[in-house]
Amino acid sequence: MKKLLYLLLFIFVVSCATNKKYASSLESPNEQNKFEFDLNESGQLFYTVNHGDLQFITKSALGFELKTKSLKQGFEILASETRSNDSEWTTVWGQSEKVRDHYNELTIHLKQSKTGLLLDVVARAYDDGVAFRYVFPKQNNLADFIIVDELTEFTFADDYKAWWNFADYDNYEKVYYNSPISAVGDSLNFERRPDKEERANMANTPTTIEVNDKLVISIHEADLTDYAGMNLLNTHNGVQLKAHLTPWKNCDLVRAKAPFQTPWRTIQISENAGGLVESDLIMNLNPPVAYENTDWIETYKYIGIWWELHIGKTAWAEKTQFGKPISHPHGATTENAKKHIDFAAKHGVPDVLIEGWDKGWDNMEGSWTGYGIFDWKTSTDDFDIKEVCRYGKEKGVRMMMYHETISDIDHYEPAMDELYQMCSDLGIKTVKMGYTGDVNYDYDTKTYKQHHHGQYMVRHYKKMVQTAAKYKLMIVNHEPIKFTGEQRTYPNLMAREGVRGQEYNAWSKGNSPEHGVVLPFTRILGGPIDYTPGIFKMFLPEKPWSKDTFRVRSTICKQLAYYLTMYSPMPMAADLPENYEGVPAFQFIKDVPTDWSNSKVLHAKIGDYYTVVRQERGTDNWYLGSITDENARVLSTDLSFLAKGKKYEATIYADGKGADWKTNPEVVEIKKMQVTSESKMDLVLAAGGGQAIQFKLIK
Structure with a gap:
């Protein structure tokens, strides 16, 4: 009997072990x-x-x-x-x-x-x-x-x-x-x-x-x-x-x-x-912030010598660009940089991006590739980087450094410490890096070594942002690996392009009115975008090298709304300074914050329309951005996101009478009204248009 009991117990234990259930x-x-x-x-x-x-x-x-x-x-x-x-x-x-x-x-x-x-x-x-x-x-x-x-x-x-x-x-x-x-x-x-x-x-x-x-x-x-x-x-x-x-x-x-x-x-x-x-x-799903001290990291807007290069007013190079002689002047001159600094100082913009300031642009051949052709430490003959930074400091404005790496990682990565120390010594706060061209392309062998989105470059981007942090530099990337939430761990990584951005309007068939109402639900889900908004002149100059007509497919108010809908902690006011002077709508770009304590989506249909409101961090002020595709719309909106029992002055930047992205994109109507959390309003959006609103607490 005892043996039988032991046998039954053994069978029970084996059965339990064999049939053990796991979550x-x-x-x-x-x-x-x-x-x-x-x-x-x-x-x-x-x-x-x-x-x-x-x-x-x-x-x-x-x-x-x-x-x-x-x-x-x-x-x-x-x-x-x-x-x-x-x-x-x-x-x-x-x-x-x-x-x-x-x-x-x-x-x-x-x-x-x-x-x-x-x-x-x-x-x-x-x-x-x-x-x-x-x-x-x-x-x-x-x-x-x-x-x-x-x-x-x-x-x-x-x-x-x-x-x-x-x-x-x-x-x-x-x-x-x-x-x-x-x-x-x-x-x-x-x-x-x-x-x-x-x-x-x-x-x-x-x-x-x-x-x-x-x-x-x-x-x-x-x-x-x-x-x-x-x-x-x-x-x-x-x-x-x-x-x-x-x-x-x-x-x-x-x-x-x-x-x-x-x-x-x-x-x-x-x-x-x-x-x-x-x-x-x-x-x-990303690790916590990797830095003990983040006081040096800040958000802000910038302008720059950038859009003029894309529309062909000036050139990146001094003599030849992409293997061909150029007929338009070099953009990154000391004189032009000082003009931009003066504009930035006048309007309270902290940084001026300057592309094309360094040696190497004249050496580029027919594509954005090369091996060892850039000198990221040496200015062009008509640009004095020390004088520009000195002049900027005097005006309370910094230069934003641009490094076009052309994906020459073999040369750029070993130079990062020296380059970032140089930036720190010059009082530069942010570096924007371009990664055009094939990775480590060699003209002699006509081969390239790696892909941009493979493990080799993923490792490089991490090393780059970690190295920049040693010198308390913030980073904006163009032609990067996609964002996957790493701004939580490395908050000096401010924005990445990685998208068909504003520049495509300057030299291609452009971005459709629908494009802007797709990106918030696709690309921007990964992390902040560098879309370079704020273009006010929609009809662009003729290009001597093309019979095509180039233009921006939006209204001015849609460009204003992009400061809310194309999320970035470091957005650019991308148009030429002269296109902002004397234009009342520029006030919204000056006023809109770059850091938020709360955000809410009020309207959303992928590819059709999008409305978001954001609360300025540290205040009770709110800002609204609303955009549409090629179709005009009226979006009924309640303002229940505002603080209850308080009054706000709403400054509304709306598409003006007859506005349309095709025929009349630059007309803007600005009006003010008092509102509360119980108020309702209709957002009237022109075809390809938008609306931007500042809700400022009345104290």
Whole structure:
């Protein structure tokens, strides 16, 4: 009898061990978003995502192919862990002062039976989305390794409507399209630039998807600091997008050493498009600020020698530009810089950006590439950098340094300490860097070494901003890797272009009126944009090298509203100083703040219209920006965001009578009225137009 009892007890213990259950799902704090893991019979891990009762991402694979091993299947679950977090952190600058970081987390610990390799997958569920990342623990049988494929899938329940642009390993400056998911990257029906590396059947992230009238999601990544940028491949396997990483030149995707963790794969979730804009998911998934002291970091507006270069009034170079003689004068002269400094001092603008001040522009050949041709320390013959900085200091204005690296990282990166020390010595606060051209291009061999969006350059951008911080410099990047929320960790990284920006209006067919009402729900979800708004002269000078007519496809009021809708803590007043002088609408650019304590989206429909209000940090003053596409609109708006029981003076900058982006874009009507939180108003937007309002507390 005793032996029988021992036998039954042994069977019970073995049965419990064999059938041990592990947590496999988690819900957001509000119980609306659900993330669930599933391990199939072959030991491959999958996941699904629900919002409420709707499973909009169905069974989707996870895993990797390494150069020497497959991490696709054969896994067993060793254990699982759950935890929750509800905390609050303060931004150094941003769209909000306080950010709540509230989530539930599940970690699945996996072991591949055949190889003994260990892999963890960590998932988090927030009220505004879900995210997951892979973690390679330290282990004896996996030291250095190379990823040759990430198997992550996003398989959708239906062919929802997507907003996307073509992926490109080197450039994010793209037109956005909308189509069913099944047509993402369809180069037969959407215009793809054949002269560039725009990838057929592949989209950049963020890619935003309208599931239905009450659910909008966006797929992106967070904390991209030592990995390859993720693109989305249309597999044409139903409605499925798959992670496709930007490679090193030898086709490695990621070079790593355990312990190692990937960026987060993020899915922002909202019941309306405005909720995506208000989401803090991407920033919350980045580490806290890396600096003990951030008092030296500030936000402000700037002007510069920039737009005149793009419209052809002046040139970057002195004699030859892009391999051809130039007929227009060099822009970055000491005299021209002082004129800009005088304007900035008169209107209270702290910085003047100066492009084309250094040696090297004359040496550039037919494209923005080169190897060792720039001298970032030496001024051109007609520009005295010490005199310009001295004159600026006398006027209370700084020079904003511009470094066009032309992606010559082999020469730029070793020089960064010396260059940034030079900036600090000159009293310069911000450096804007351009990364045009192929990475480390060599004219002799006609080859380039790396892609802009691969792991090599991701590492460079991190090293660059960390080095700049040693000299208390702030950074604005052009032609960069995409933003993935790292401004939380490195708040001296103020803005990144990475978008088809204002300059395209100066020398291409331009940006459509729709473009501006797509960007807040796509590109800007990753982080601040350097769109260079504020153009007042919409009809541009004729170009001697072209028969085409170039112009800006917006009204002046839409340009004003961009200071709210195209979020940046360091926006430019991009037009020529003479186009602002004596123009009443310029007052809004002077008044609009650059740092906010609260932001709310009042109206939002992707590609159609967008209205946002922001509260100036440290005050009760609010500002409103509203923009539309090519269609005129009237948007009824209540002002309940204003402080209750208080009166405000509203200064309204509206499209004037007969305004239209095509025929009459520069007419502005300015009026004032008293309002309270109980007031309502109609925002009347012209075709391609906008409206900007200052709500100033009456004390």
